[in-house]
Amino acid sequence: MSPNLKRTQWLAAAAVLLGIAAIAEISAYAEILLGERRSxxxxxxxxxxxxxxxxxxxxxMLWVQDGEALWNAKxxxxxRACADCHDDARATMTGVAARYPAFDTKxxxxxxxxxxxxxxxxERQQASAFAYESKELLSLSAFIGKQSRGEPIAPLAxxxxxxxxxxxxxxxxxxxxxLNLSCGQCHDDNWGKRLAGSLIPQAHPTGYPLxxxxxxxxxxxxxxxxxxxxGMRAEPxxxxxxxxxxxxxxxxxRARGLPIETPAVRP
Amino acid sequence: MASALINxxxxxxxxxxxxxxxxxxxxxxxxxxxxxxGVPIPRDIITSFVCTYNNEEIFRAVLYPAIAANPFFIFTTxxxxxxxxxxxxxxxxxxxxxxxxxxxxx
Numbered sequence: 001m002s003p004n005l006k007r008t009q010w011l012a013a014a015a016v017l018l019g020i021a022a023i024a025e026i027s028a029y030a031e032i033l034l035g036e037r038r039s040x041x042x043x044x045x046x047x048x049x050x051x052x053x054x055x056x057x058x059x060x061m062l063w064v065q066d067g068e069a070l071w072n073a074k075x076x077x078x079x080r081a082c083a084d085c086h087d088d089a090r091a092t093m094t095g096v097a098a099r100y101p102a103f104d105t106k107x108x109x110x111x112x113x114x115x116x117x118x119x120x121x122x123e124r125q126q127a128s129a130f131a132y133e134s135k136e137l138l139s140l141s142a143f144i145g146k147q148s149r150g151e152p153i154a155p156l157a158x159x160x161x162x163x164x165x166x167x168x169x170x171x172x173x174x175x176x177x178x179l180n181l182s183c184g185q186c187h188d189d190n191w192g193k194r195l196a197g198s199l200i201p202q203a204h205p206t207g208y209p210l211x212x213x214x215x216x217x218x219x220x221x222x223x224x225x226x227x228x229x230x231g232m233r234a235e236p237x238x239x240x241x242x243x244x245x246x247x248x249x250x251x252x253x254r255a256r257g258l259p260i261e262t263p264a265v266r267p
Numbered sequence: 268m269a270s271a272l273i274n275x276x277x278x279x280x281x282x283x284x285x286x287x288x289x290x291x292x293x294x295x296x297x298x299x300x301x302x303x304x305g306v307p308i309p310r311d312i313i314t315s316f317v318c319t320y321n322n323e324e325i326f327r328a329v330l331y332p333a334i335a336a337n338p339f340f341i342f343t344t345x346x347x348x349x350x351x352x353x354x355x356x357x358x359x360x361x362x363x364x365x366x367x368x369x370x371x372x373x
Binding site: 054055056057059061062063065066213216217 | 270271272273274288290291292294295335336337339
């Protein structure tokens with residue numbers, strides 16, 4: 001009878017494991033309560049907070065400064081500057097970064113702020129698009145983002161965005177890579193705990209493009225997403241891929257109401 | 268594009284200790300790294316920083332490859348008289364940048 005008993009025990013153990021797996025599956029879809037959300041800023045060391053708060057100590061401001069020069073520089077075959085259409089960014093760009101990604105009617109899909117800048121460059125300035133992570137694109141997006149500092153993240157209530165938002169949500173909760181992890185397993189279920197020595201943040205994109213001490217430079221949200229995707233040992237998408245934009249769309253929706261910090265500083 | 272951010276108080280009382288902050292954009296490539304194809308990346312760093320107060324040197328720093336990108340300095344001096352505070356950074360490949368700020372001492 002002993003082999004049968006062993007078999008029963010094994011089945012019981014398997015059933016318990018399946019039960020645990022089922023609970024884990026459900027909790028993977030539990031979103032953070034609105035009131036419990038916090039920017040990564042809250043978990044910074046005091047000296048990093050001080051660096052972000054002081055505009056003459058925040059290295060991201062070097063990019064903002066360059067971005068302002070680009071904003072006012074004439075460019076392309078049209079020989080027009082951003083400022084020629086949009087005037088003074090301090091007045092016209094307030095809150096703009098807080099509502100991207102937005103739907104582009106011509107493309108029939110959402111575009112993020114970097115892609116919007118490049119659309120403007122190609123269509124209105126008749127210039128060549130800036131490369132992703134180029135100093136120029138980061139500087140302009142940092143300068144435009146800075147104009148929304150303190151404004152709450154306000155994703156557009158646009159029905160056309162809904163399928164892309166849902167695609168982003170699905171991506172966030174989908175297990176991927178050799179480690180078979182989903183974004184949500186870290187950032188929804190285990191934020192505040194540690195992954196090796198590092199604190200797991202809630203992953204709210206409040207300060208992009210931001211200065212990362214590890215990078216010793218300003219980088220975009222897409223660069224950060226690639227970091228995480230490579231960390232899960234999955235294949236990152238090409239820069240500018242629609243998958244990033246839908247993920248950004250979901251992250252922004254998830255962070256709705258939190259204030260913009262661009263250019264933020266993170267370790 | 269070398270850009271710098273300077274923070275010098277606009278006004279100070281004579282004899283006050285004032286704090287000066289400078290931040291400059293620079294990649295500070297160490298010279299110890301190799302590209303993905305194995306070619307050494309040549310050193311490109313800022314090697315010296317000098318601050319003068321009405322043409323008198325008040326602060327000097329020598330920089331080495333271990334210093335992070337976008338070097339940031341905070342130092343103090345005593346406000347003695349109104350005038351100009353000048354900052355000069357020099358480095359590899361003929362790098363040179365100059366900024367200045369004026370201060371009123373009462």
